[in-house]
Amino acid sequence: MSALVALFARELKLAARARTEWLMPPLFFVIVVTLFGFGVRPNDPQLAAFAPAILWVGALLAALLSLERLYRSDQEDGTLEQLLVSPTSLTFAVFIKSLAHWLLSGLPLVLLAAPLAAMLGFPSALLTPLVVGLALGTPCLSFIGGFVAALTVGLPRGGALLPVLVLPLIVPVVIFGAGAVRASGQGLDASAPLYFLAAILMFTLTVLPWLAAAALRNAFE
Amino acid sequence: MNWTWFHRLASPPSFFRFAERFAPWFGGLGLLLLLVAWYGGLVLAPADYQQKDAFRIIYVHVPAAAVSLSLYIAMAVCGAITLIWRMKLAECVLVAIAPVGASFTALALLTGMLWGKPMWGAYWVWDARLTAELVLLFLYLGVVGLNGAFDDPRTAARACGLLAIVGAVNVPIVHYSVVWWNSLHQGSTILKFGKPNISASMAWPLYAGLLGTYLWCGYAVLRRAQNELLLRERGTRWVREMGTELAGTADVC
Numbered sequence: 001m002s003a004l005v006a007l008f009a010r011e012l013k014l015a016a017r018a019r020t021e022w023l024m025p026p027l028f029f030v031i032v033v034t035l036f037g038f039g040v041r042p043n044d045p046q047l048a049a050f051a052p053a054i055l056w057v058g059a060l061l062a063a064l065l066s067l068e069r070l071y072r073s074d075q076e077d078g079t080l081e082q083l084l085v086s087p088t089s090l091t092f093a094v095f096i097k098s099l100a101h102w103l104l105s106g107l108p109l110v111l112l113a114a115p116l117a118a119m120l121g122f123p124s125a126l127l128t129p130l131v132v133g134l135a136l137g138t139p140c141l142s143f144i145g146g147f148v149a150a151l152t153v154g155l156p157r158g159g160a161l162l163p164v165l166v167l168p169l170i171v172p173v174v175i176f177g178a179g180a181v182r183a184s185g186q187g188l189d190a191s192a193p194l195y196f197l198a199a200i201l202m203f204t205l206t207v208l209p210w211l212a213a214a215a216l217r218n219a220f221e
Numbered sequence: 222m223n224w225t226w227f228h229r230l231a232s233p234p235s236f237f238r239f240a241e242r243f244a245p246w247f248g249g250l251g252l253l254l255l256l257v258a259w260y261g262g263l264v265l266a267p268a269d270y271q272q273k274d275a276f277r278i279i280y281v282h283v284p285a286a287a288v289s290l291s292l293y294i295a296m297a298v299c300g301a302i303t304l305i306w307r308m309k310l311a312e313c314v315l316v317a318i319a320p321v322g323a324s325f326t327a328l329a330l331l332t333g334m335l336w337g338k339p340m341w342g343a344y345w346v347w348d349a350r351l352t353a354e355l356v357l358l359f360l361y362l363g364v365v366g367l368n369g370a371f372d373d374p375r376t377a378a379r380a381c382g383l384l385a386i387v388g389a390v391n392v393p394i395v396h397y398s399v400v401w402w403n404s405l406h407q408g409s410t411i412l413k414f415g416k417p418n419i420s421a422s423m424a425w426p427l428y429a430g431l432l433g434t435y436l437w438c439g440y441a442v443l444r445r446a447q448n449e450l451l452l453r454e455r456g457t458r459w460v461r462e463m464g465t466e467l468a469g470t471a472d473v474c
Contacts, residue, residue: 147383147387148384151367151380151383151384152367152370152380155370155371156370157370158370161366161367161370164359164362164363164366165363165366165367165384167359168356168359168360168363168388169360169387169388171352171356172394208387211383211386211387214304214383215380215383218376218379218380218383219376219380221376
């Protein structure tokens with residue numbers, strides 16, 4: 001247990017010392033959303049209609065940016081091998097790594113979503129399903145992405161492969177996340193898609209660290 | 222019941238011989254059935270009262286779509302066997318299935334689009350069945366890409382197995398999408414309980430086409446698995462022995 005706490009503290013400490021690394025995804029998110037604003041004619045009301053899709057896709061792409069680094073730097077300096085041979089459960093170590101990833105590159109995106117939504121002219125009444133959806137959906141990406149990052153760790157051409165493998169697996173999250181906002185916009189109850197998101201999150205939290213640990217062991221055999 | 226034949230199949234040389242003997246049957250019978258099905262479907266079957274001749278695309282579309290799902294299940298099962306029992310043969314079959322499955326998924330999507338234009342007025346609609354099938358194509362291509370990225374084929378196959386298992390959650394979504402959501406895609410016509418919603422004169426070429434496509438897939442997977450096996454075992458004695466054996470019997474070389 002204390003090893004896991006130490007691992008978590010290490011992740012945060014490393015992030016605190018390499019600030020550019022975790023500041024880049026939020027910045028990327030802001031720039032992508034702004035580019036959509038530049039892409040349409042000024043003050044186009046259509047932008048508000050597409051805001052859920054823009055914010056969801058932007059957030060997922062931004063969180064994807066830092067996924068490749070999740071195991072890559074640990075693999076380069078040998079930490080990953082130490083984790084593999086240590087008596088600590090690799091499944092829990094993977095869980096901690098993915099959790100730290102979400103805290104550093106998922107949570108800032110959730111917090112940024114509300115001001116960015118306001119920039120897109122998004123009605124503030126729909127903010128709750130959007131932010132709750134993102135809060136449930138971004139950890140899914142960290143855990144699914146953590147699994148794929150474990151699959152592709154150590155591959156020379158892993159960088160381009162990672163997003164291609166992650167994005168099809170993340171489709172249900174986008175459907176239910178953007179669906180919650182849409183349902184709310186039509187005056188319907190948004191809780192059903194949000195519960196679906198929560199179910200997906202529970203599934204990814206419980207199953208994927210285990211599979212990611214298997215993938216890491218496979219990569220080091 | 223005696224299971225030795227089954228266990229023997231797991232050894233690469235016996236599988237190779239098994240495939241060598243049965244693959245031509247799979248391919249020949251499959252091709253024959255497909256020709257019969259296409260003749261029956263395109264010429265003999267009556268035109269639909271509503272869709273006229275456009276409905277005939279089902280003789281390609283339905284078998285391709287059914288096979289795309291079945292092959293994915295087979296691939297995920299091979300993935301599980303690869304991870305649990307580390308069977309070399311399952312690795313080869315897994316790697317062999319991915320491109321075949323991707324092709325049939327693409328075929329199902331393409332034929333569906335060609336049919337969709339005259340019937341729905343659009344090549345593509347963002348509908349549950351169509352989108353899930355598209356995601357299936359991405360999953361197949363992901364397995365192909367992941368397999369190609371590794372240097373060691375055994376590590377590659379196990380990584381692909383893990384990915385195939387995670388992606389398998391999509392299979393029930395594709396199959397039940399027409400039931401769970403209000404889909405523009407029609408519900409199942411033949412694969413259901415009770416009397417099929419299709420007249421016998423239209424149905425028999427479809428059944429022949431389904432069986433033919435499955436056999437043809439079996440042929441393609443067996444041949445690909447054989448190639449994969451030869452490539453991986455190229456240094457072993459049985460491959461060299463088989464090489465000299467085949468060289469002795471062949472007329473050429």
